[in-house]
Each structure stands twice: as structure tokens, then as C-alpha cells.
Amino acid sequence: MSARRRGRLGRGAAVALVAVLGLALFGTALPAWARAETPTTVGSAAVAVNGADAAPGVASAALVVLVAGLVLALSGRVTRVLAVLGVVLGGALAAASAAAFLADPEPALRQAAGAVSGATELVGEPQVTAWPTLALAVAVLAVLVGAALPWLAGSWQRVGRRYETAAAAPSTSPDATTAGTPRTRAMDDWDALSRGDDPSAS
Structure with missing residues (x-):
């Protein structure tokens, strides 16, 4: 086996990597991304916002990456290009959504406060958890992996080709x-x- 072939991922490993990234992105959108206090008629109440509400683009992008991984598993050359674009664009969308939240988490918290107390005011500074930063890191990694997939997939054989070759060979x-x-x-x-x-x- 040549060094060039050893340096590339197989189709199964690449599909598994993309699937893990999609699941990781989806997982980061479930916990609370930020917490704060909102005033009420009897004092103050704690409010929290999870990633799916704080940055809906992250959960949507996770589904895009997962679907792209499925397409990558079954694709020929043309659909493989679409799968690669799905991974890159999904990662970019998640990164942009997480970065926008980190830049200004208050709008999402104010919306959550309005659902709790009817007021959109916050008491003190919001407390941002580590989850949006982790989502941003996974999203950037997805973009990098997607950009590397065309090189990694250069030697993949089209699904079913070996069986077609065997069936076409006359005995x-x-x-x-x-x-x-x-x-x-x-x-x-x-x-x-x-x-x-x-x-x-x-």
C-alpha cells in the first residue's frame, strides 16, 4: 500500500467522522447556553436559554451535516460534491449562529425572560456557559473536515462498482x-x- 493511499480516510471512516460532527453539533444545542435573572412582582426569577432557542441555526446545521454524511455514504462523484458542500455550509451556518450569540447573548435571554415574567428586563450580567464556545469549535472543525473531504475521497470507489464489475465479467x-x-x-x-x-x- 502506497503512502498516498495510507494518508487518506476510507469512505466508512469519513462518513463516521461527519456523523460524529453532526451529532456533536446537535448535542451542544441541547444544554443551557446562558442564564440570567429577570425581575418579577415578587422579586426575581431565574431564566435560562438553551442552544436550540439561543441559536436555532446550530440545530438546523447539525441536521444538514448529518444528512450530508448519509449522502456521502451513498454517493457517486456528483452527489459527493453536494455532500461536501453540505458539510462545509452546515458548519459555517452553525459557526455563524454560535458566534452571533456569543457576541450578544442578551436578546435570547430577554425573550426567555418575557416568557417567564412578561417583562424583557434582566438583572445583572448574563452568565454564558461553555456550550456555545464548544458549538463554535465543533462547527469550525466541521468546516475544516468538509474542506478536506475532496482530497480524502479522491481514491474512493463508487458504491456498487465492484459488484457491477464482477457481474459484467463473463465466465x-x-x-x-x-x-x-x-x-x-x-x-x-x-x-x-x-x-x-x-x-x-x-
Whole structure:
């Protein structure tokens, strides 16, 4: 095996990597991304916003990356290009959504506060968790992996090609022709004996 081939991922490994990135992106959108306090008539109440509400683009991008991984598993050359674009664009969308939230988390928290108390005011500074930063890191990694996929997939064989090649190859060699004939010859000899002929004389 050449060094060039050893340096590339197989189709299965690449599909698994893309799937892991998509699942990781989706997982980062589930926990709370930020917490704050909002005033109420009896004091203050805690509000929290998760990634799916704070940055809806992250969860949507995770689904795009997962679908792209499925397409990558089944694709030929043209659909492989679409899968690569799906991974890159999905990662870019998630990165942009996470970065926008990190730049200004208050709008999402104010919306959550309005659902709790009817007011959109916050008490003190919001507390941002590590999840949006992790989502941003996974999204950037997805973009890098997607950009590298055309090089990684250069030596992949199209799905089903090996079976098509095997089915198209005719078995016309002399060995293949004669391999299955002993039984046929024995039946012919038996028929000759039934007719009163001597098969050994032919």
C-alpha cells in the first residue's frame, strides 16, 4: 500500500467522522447556553436559554451535516460534491449562529425572560456557559473536515462498482466451461447405455 493511499480516510471512516460532527453539533444545542435573572412582582426569577432557542441555526446545521454524511455514504462523484458542500455550509451556518450569540447573548435571554415574567428586563450580567464556545469549535472543525473531504475521497470507489464489475465479467474461460461438465457427461453416458450404445467407444 502506497503512502498516498495510507494518508487518506476510507469512505466508512469519513462518513463516521461527519456523523460524529453532526451529532456533536446537535448535542451542544441541547444544554443551557446562558442564564440570567429577570425581575418579577415578587422579586426575581431565574431564566435560562438553551442552544436550540439561543441559536436555532446550530440545530438546523447539525441536521444538514448529518444528512450530508448519509449522502456521502451513498454517493457517486456528483452527489459527493453536494455532500461536501453540505458539510462545509452546515458548519459555517452553525459557526455563524454560535458566534452571533456569543457576541450578544442578551436578546435570547430577554425573550426567555418575557416568557417567564412578561417583562424583557434582566438583572445583572448574563452568565454564558461553555456550550456555545464548544458549538463554535465543533462547527469550525466541521468546516475544516468538509474542506478536506475532496482530497480524502479522491481514491474512493463508487458504491456498487465492484459488484457491477464482477457481474459484467463473463465466465467464458475453458476451465469455467469444463468445471461444471462431469455430471453432464455422466448423464450423457447413462443415456447412451440406455440406448444400447457403448459410451467408451466414442
